[in-house]
Structure formats: structure tokens, C-alpha cells
Amino acid sequence: MRVTRLVTMTALVTLAGAAGLGAQEPGSGPTSAQLVEGFTDSSRWSTFSGDYSGRRHSPLTQITPENVGSLAPEWTFQSGTMARGRGFETTPLVWDGVLYVTGPNNYAWALDARTGRKFWEYRRELPDDLTYGRSAPVNRGFGMLGNQLFMVTLDAHLLALDRTNGNVLWDVELADYRIGYAATMAPLVVNGKVIAGISGGEYPTKGFIDAYNPETGERDWRFYTIPSPDEPGGDTWPFTGVRERGGGGTWMTGSFDPELNLIYWGTGNPNPDYYGDDRLGDNLYTASIVALNADTGVIEWHFQFTPHDVNDWDSNHVPVQADILWEGSPRKVVMVANRNGFFYVLDRVTGELLLGKPFTDTTWARELDDDGRPIVLNDGSQGCLPDYWGGTNFMPPSFDPVRGLFFVSARETCATFIPQKPEIEPGRNSSGGTVWVDRDQAYGALRAIDVRTGERRWQFRYPTPTMAGVMSTASGLVFAGDNEGNFMAFDAESGDNLWHYPTGWSIWGTAAITYMLDGKQHVLIPSGTNLTSFALPD
């Protein structure tokens, strides 16, 4: 690994010199070009998924199926910030031996990656009348460019922090939190722009994806996830005010294809979540994936997974890119294991559906029609449906390109939805009903899906439906977690459990990262209020 790294660094310096930029100053953060390189320098984890592809698959090979059994904790960082909030749902960024971490209630830290000790701590003063941000006071991570860190807030702002001391450099409002907006996702820096999404689909809000100038905080473009009546897709809503509060949040980080210059982003549920009678139609672009031009925000294509969703099956998943052989020809694809229980493979140039197959035992639908619409067998009248947290959720999956396997945390659940027409008022939750969840019939599983067939290769079953994400490595390991707090390593080929460590709290809505430091491969997992770093013993 060391040799590879040296070669890469030399190449970088040469490249920078040739471009007339001069050598990079010591201590400076990533350039746009370095962000494109992703995992090339294995000491770094510089975007939410580690690289732009959304695969969360590291090239590191020091920790292997043979030696992972001796993986041991090195240090634990305790945030102490769980009051009023959930625990860590963040992906730390790693740069030059420093971890940049966001936490619940808009805390943030710079930590020494060798010891877990604090360089600085940031805490935002939040108003006491938060709306959506009150019910889910979480944050999923920083974006980073140069000496700046970018973070969204529970009162729906976007901040730039100084990487050296955590000071706020600029602060802009994404939307008015009092209506129901909040922001929790990790911003994605692409082409010198900061891309941010918005939460609040349980309130009368309208989703959007924004791009900001990293130097000034000025907005470059905005894409609304709900088209106006005269735009394509505008006729999938009634011609009333419904579309102005129709949901379609964008609360998870997307992925980016630098060659196609397209951003792929998931969109959330229509609002009200469960009561759909006042929004008859497909409700584009909710519960969809959209492909946007990174420079302009103009939509290139879309695919809707759940037309007219009434089960809160947001499609806020990390879109996972791959270049695979499809029926004998190379194809650029983007893959999504969806909250509606189906696994999808789409052509990421055109949005064409290549494959859509259930990866759960859902009775909602078992097949898609020729247009990619689920053929609904059970709208709930035939018994239980996947619950509102779905067949999987926003916790990141991973993809191993050599094995062609997609690893995802699946949730097998059973719920009954009872819609009820809500009162629509700014700042007031308008989920539109209640849901009964049958806990006796629920379980979770880590599943490996062959992306060429959609067939399950293996699974490892958990006692309860987990919300933990997945990370894999080129050595043939899959790192995953569960509700019971176990952080685990599996053989990517067989699914055999090779190692586990009880962290003491559910691993929930977050996934591991890995990086080289001082010649050692480290694996870090957020769990509850803790971050724990692991490595092989000397």
C-alpha cells in the first residue's frame, strides 16, 4: 500500500506542477481534483461515501478474512451529546490524520485519528421551536473542500466552518425551518460547488436540491423535486396548491459521475405521507431518483420507484454506481435497493430500467410492469406491508465491483397503515394517519445481491430489523452492524461471520469507514454516542 501511495502522491504533485498551480501547501485540504480521485490516496476518506461512486468499497487489503478475527479496539470517543437526540448517524471524513465529525444537535468535532482526542468542538445555537429538526436531531456528516468544511443544520441552514478551528466562515438559510424544514444530510462537494438537500417531508414542505458557491455561500442553482404545472411531470399532481407542500425531501447524500457530469440523488415521500386522496396522481418526482447536470441543476432523467406513495417509502438512498457487463455489453449503471423492497439497476446515462427485483419478502408487489411500475398485489388489504421504515432505508449499502455483489441491510417487517386526512398548517406534522407495526413478525438481515441477476447470494440474519449501513473492502470483507449493537465483519464470498464486537448501542443509520494511518489499516464505526476505532494488533 505504501508504494502505491507514494506513486500517487508523486503523480499528483507532477500533475499540479504541470498545470502551473505549484505544489500544494502542507496542511491544506482537498482540491476538487483530489475529491475526484476518491480512494486513490488510502489515507483519506474525503466524501460521504469515500468516493463519488457511492459504493463505499475501499481498495484496502491489510485487514483480510484470514486476520480480521484479531481486529481490536484502539480508542473510543464519547460525544456525550445524546440529549433530545438520536446518536451518531454520521460518516466522519479523514484528511491528514484528522477526523472531521458531525454529531446530534449540530455538534461537530475535529479529532486526532490516532487517539480520538479533540482538536476543537463546534456547537450551533439552535432555536427552541425547531420543527422536523426536533423529531430527528441528527446529522450525517461534513462535506470538505480546501480549508473549509460544510455542514447543514436542524434549522435548515448551510454552514462553512474553518477546518483548522471550527469557526463559522459563512451561514446561509436553505429554507424556513418554522414551516417544517430541517437539514441532516452530508453536503457533497462537486466541481467546486456545495450540493445540499433538505428534510421535512412529514410537514407541508417542498423538496429541493441546491448548489452553493463554497467561497461566498451564494446559491448557484436550485432544483425543486416537484415540477410546476407547465413543466414535464407537472400533470402528476392535481392542479391545486398541493404541489407547493407535496414533500419530496432530499435528505440523503447523492453520488456523482464526473465523466457524465451528472449528480444522482434520491427523493423522499410525498406529503401527507399516508393520506393520498388530496394528491391523486403519480406525484413526480417524489420517491424517485433524479439525474441532474452538476453545473446547472437541470434534470437529465428520472425514475420513480413508488408512484403515488402512501407508505412513507422515501427513496433517500445513496445511488450506487458501477460499470458492469450487462448482457455482454459494458454498461454504466446506477443501483438502488429501495425502501419499497425492490432492488433496481438503471442505466445511469439514460435512466433506462435494466432490472427490478424484490430483495425482501414483501407482499406489496413481486414484479414490475414494462414501464417499471410495481404491480401492486397487496395495498394493505391483504395483510401486512413493509413498515414505514421500509425494506431498507437510508443506511448506506456497499458494492464490490470484483465480485459483482451489492451488500444491503434488509428489513422484514409487517405493518398496517391507517390513513387519516390531516390538518395542513405550516410548522405542523402532516403525516396523515397512523401505522401499526407487528413486532413479532420482524427481523433483519445482511444480504448479498448478485447485481446481474438480482438474486440473493447469501444472507446473515439479525434478531430485529437493523438500520445499520455497510462498508466493504477489496480484501473480501463486509463490515456491517445491527440493532443489538454488534459491529461485525463477514466474508464477502460466503457471508460467514468472521468477527464481531459489541459496541453497547444500536448501530443506526450509519456505516463504517476505513483508512491507512502510520502504515496500519484502521476501521471506524459510529454507534450511539461513541466512535470506536479498530486495527490489527502489532
Place this chain on the structure above:
Amino acid sequence: MFTPIIVVALGALASAPAGRSRKWVPWLVLGPAFALLLATSVASAQDSLANPHEGNPGAARAGRALFANRCAECHGADAKGISGPDLTELWAAGRSDGSVFQTIQRGVPDSIMPSSSAPDDELWAVVSYLKGLGTVSQVEFSTGNADQGRRVFSMNCAECHRAGRTGGRLGPDLSRITLSRSRAGLTSSIRDPSAAMRVGYRTVTLVTEGGERIRGLKKAEDAFSIQIVDTAERLQGYLKADLRDVQDEAQSLMPPFGPDQLSDGDLDNLLRFLASIREASDVP
């Protein structure tokens, strides 16, 4: 202890500060059914806080709607808990109206449970709703003879169940069970205990590598381990790697008490006895 110092008609509250007026809508809709008086107390001890809407069915209905909107995501639409705890047996566990009110208002520090700035009346409505879920009228248990019932309990139940200050710990504590469970529900649990086993009281048999069979109640389980209380009331944790098998059983550890084992008359006496101790055993 309860000292009303301010008494105002609820209607007057409709003219509360404009920013809050929307929150009163569910109350106004209830109209005369909810033409109650609001009382505020200076009492500081939480247990002396009394629900000003005690016994008002309108309050419980309003509380149900509020609960669905604000609490159900974590506690479940049926209040039996999802990520948050089961709230249907709070009173059976010894909680008072006032302490439940204060938990909702203040939240639980260092947990996911937030504080609430909602008006007191809304919080009391939620208290009314929850209490209704977990409260059964004493009238249901007004027949039978408590002294006879105490003898039935000692002979048949006390080995595994606690009532007041005596009894075993393997099964659920029955000291306040008649607060939260109806006569029909308790009868069913006594006659056919395997029909519905609560989480934490489900039977499991562990088979060791040596072939030893250990029976107990499953308290917790993860992918790699299991925690039980065995039939000798010992807390025992096992690694699944050390076990040959983990067998979840459909039969409760509690034997069924059909009419041959327990006559209808003795069942009546038993329930009367349990009801007689429920208030006496309230935690101060």
C-alpha cells in the same frame, strides 16, 4: 396537597396568545363535552399534580389524536413501543398521573425522548389517553372473596409470581396487574397462558454442547448471545457459539389452569384478591 389557585373557564384560553391559538383547535371542537375547568396547582411534588381532566372521555380522545401525531413514531400507534418503551402499563408499574405528565413535559435527559413546550392541557390529554389504555375499572373485579383468593394465590401462583410483598420472580409481578389488564384478558392468560406470551417472558430451551438442556425465559438476544432467567431465577448469559441449539418454544413456562385445576369460583376469588392489593401496593 392539591391547591387550586387559578380557576378559569377553558373558553377563555381560546384567546391565548395568537401564536398558540391553533393548538386549541382540538379542544374547542369538543365543545360542551369538554367544558371543564382548568386548575393550576402550586404543589411541587410530582405525584400531587392532579389531572384537571381526570375521567373526561373528551380529553382521552383529544389525547389519542395528539399521541398519534407526536408520540406514535417511537412509541407505536398502539403505545406498545417501537424504539421507545411500551406505555400501556405505566400505571401498573406504579407511575402516577403527575409523574407521567412531568416526563412528557421535561423529556428524559440523555435519551431520545424530547421535552415538550406544548400547553399543559395538551399534555394532560395525552396522560388521560395513556391512562385509559392501561386502566381497568375496579368494578370488573368486584365479585369473589379476597381472603379465599389469597389462599388460591399462595397455593397456585406464588412460586413464580409476586403479589404485594410475597412470591416468586420468574413470572410478571401481579401486584398491580388488575390496573392494566381486563378481567377477560387475565382470565385468558390464566386459562391459556401460551396464547399470548409477553416479550421478556417467552420460553426458550438452550441445548449445550454436552447435551444439557436449560429452560428459562428469554430476556434478550442478539446474533451471538442470549440472556435468560432460568427456572431457578438465575440470570444467565450464554454465547450461541457454546450452544448446540437455541429452541424458542410455543408453550409458556406457566401451566394452563383450566376449570379442572381452578374452578370459576376460585378464579373469581383470585382476581378479587389481586384487585384488593392493587391500591395498597401503590408506590408513593
